[in-house]
Amino acid sequence: MKPTIILAGLLTLSGCGYSDSRMAHQAQINMVGMTLADLQSCAGVADRSARIDDRTQILTYAVNNDSAGGIEVTLPVIGGGYTVGGSGSRCNANFRIEDNKVASLFYSGNNDRPIGEDGVCAPIIRGCMRRPQASMIPLSDETRALSSAYWQPPAPAPRPQPEGVARMPTVGR
Template identity: 40%
Template sequence: MVSLKLRVASRAGLACLVLCLTGCGYFDSRTVHKAQLAMIGMTENDLHSCAGIPDKTLKMNATTVLEQYIYKPNTPGTFSIAPLNMGTVTYNGSGSACVMMIRIDRGQVSEVHFAGDNDRLIGHEGICEPVIRGCVRQPESTMRHVSGGLFGPVSAFSSPPIPPQSQSAVWNGPAADLPALRTPADQIAGGAAKAAAASRAAAPSAPVVPGGEAVIERSDAASQK
């Protein structure tokens, strides 16, 4: 009898915890951060099919477009729960608006950002969940599969790292050696190239006769052979 009561109490406590996390925005934050990974690489056509037409569009250059989606909930910042019918608890302090900015590089999503007063009580960017809901609940064929498990790459409290970007996506000028785009391999190769150039510059050059031909100076040992 005691064990039955303990099981009932533990299940009730677990249900209360899940309801609290849901109402506080924890799972919404995880969904939003999952979308930041899953939407990378999807085509612009698929993006418009599941997220709708953007509120604003900025053409950054011939290959890059920045699209902006704006969401303002009708009743921001307040929600109520009644755990186990023990009274209603009202929470405040959630964000009031979300701005989703998507970088399109050569017709594909290369970066997803969220800005604004968009945090809920638990987690980051939870207010933005309705913006990407259509894409996450019914994924398009060009979206990535991302594990949403507790031990996967998704967190409720931090956005995933920004994927590597092409130079044309971040720079409108001519091709240049941008430090921000260098990978560790590029840095190693660049250091080796600089060392080789310095070695060549330090090496003594052969004297040149007026006719334009280099004079090879042989050592005494070589000249005696």
């Protein structure tokens, strides 16, 4: 009876990682096209920003959880051990802004949950996803089908440059 209760508790706690990860990935779809004013009204002022050119800037929002939470269990095996669970503690949400609209959202850092990727990033975008702004892509069955807790959705295609604007060189291509 006790192993069943422990397993049920572990699965319940790890479910939080799933929903946070799914929300973080859903934001990568629904926040594209959002105006800079709407982004700042629901996510706040960015921790850092960098201007790339006249049309493009990067806004970085950071979350740093010194106590990451979750459950970490080390299983003894010959030659050491195997650690299961645990959670990341840091996330940078990097918004690429083009012409004062969100063009893409990428996450970096030690930001995975025991179940799901990028779940530590959820607090950054949670306000925007709970109360969607008018300039966001609406939540729908179609956009929900594109998101998962286990992988990021494909990056949006770059928007065409206006005539006479030089494109920045891409490294490695």
